[in-house]
Amino acid sequence: MTMNWRAVWAIYRNEMNRFFRTMYQSIVSPVISTALYFVVFGTAIGSRIPTIEGVSYAAFIVPGLIMLSLIMQGTSNASFGIYRPRFVGAIYELLAAPISFLEVVLGFVGAAASKAMFIGAIILLTSTFFVELHFAHPLAILAFFVLTAVTFSLFGFVIGIWADSFEQVNLIPGLVLTPLVFLGGTFYSISMLPPAWQVISMFNPVVYLISGFRWAFFGYADVPVLASLAAIAGFLALCLTIVWIIFRTGWRLRK
Template sequence: MNLYAVKAIYSFEMSRAVRTLMQSIVSPVLSTSLYFIVFGAAIGTRIAEIDGIAYGAFIVPGLIMLQLLTQSISNAAFGIYFPRFTGTIYELLSAPVSPLEIVLGFVGAAATKSIVLGLIILATAALFVDLHIAHPIWMLTFLVLTAITFSLFGFIIGIWADGFEKLQIIPLLIITPLTFLGGTFYSIDMLPPFWQKVTLFNPVVYLVSGFRWSFFGVSDVNIYASLGATLAFLLLSLLIVWRIFKTGYRLKT
């Protein structure tokens, strides 16, 4: 494996995060803080507890997951789209660098940035609410798996997109609504029975629920179902990426 190439791609992408610090870190942290202020202060006064957990603390895993999903997709999508847009992707493809090394560099950097952001948001949340992580190993596992999975998904979007507008279509019109409807601010047990069943078709429910379980030991779905759903989406993303490089889809044309 050409570790030098992986390191070069990874370092370049990480340095881009430093150059866009306001957009990459500061803006998501500020927006999450506003969620805490608005939902924690306004709605929290009307909903004291959910499953025995203070409402302000209950929404923390969902808010972290919201930013983790959107930022993982955005970081990876923009990371691979710009080389395609400028034409430098052809230099990369003609270099002695394998598809695996390209994916490791781009996706690794995107996932790293998202994980760091998630930990910063977690530290910020501790300033607003009293947090206790019941299962820290599981918390880190879900954090890393989700960041890698959705960075791969963002990598796919970055290759699929043929314009800047398409880079934002799926995150804004699909991922964000699914996250809001996936139990970010509430437990799906609060919904009528019919909508509880419908909500189970939302894949984000399993991510949020598993991540919340790692904090408080309570979840809307079984923890192993959450882990299985995450691994299944990771495998699907890997298969799609493999197919893209095998066929050269939007890379060699």
């Protein structure tokens, strides 16, 4: 089957146009948030925790902040992107159009991942004004960066299909993802926790993502890097499978 790249581009461009219409807000908000994190955590807590495994505390939290942005931005952009046409009924035009489910997913998820990576890159750039960063494994940084954005954009796409209201669109990111990210080692090392909490933290999938991304920056990880790659690859495969089932069965699409 020949891929209809024009259809993919049309969906992608439409989603990106909504993003660029609020470009000022999209850029200023993460820059201010990142600056506040460095002021509050980097200065206040960093004065009490000078280094972690030889890395300054302010630099140590940078991978966690970027991962926080990729996870939340990818999920929210994709969920709202697909829920909006469902809400207004435009989804039926997509389903009736001569395009495959793969092209629909590529358009929406590609746009959501692009937005997340754009914001993540801005946060990385902003952090260089506060700390000096070292990139131990640049290719691994790129791999975790792209895989996380794409995976959680797929996850957000599933949420947007599942949700019946805007409240449900925000439910999982607010009540599930946010606690998992903040308890996943964004601002601390898992090794700093008591033994019992270290064991409990290993059941948090975000721990593996942040640990792997931090290793790519500094060569330090709370869990084995292969475990981090397996976690992100497994979740990506799970999301792809769910999306395939959704379009094969028409679940929540044809009603």
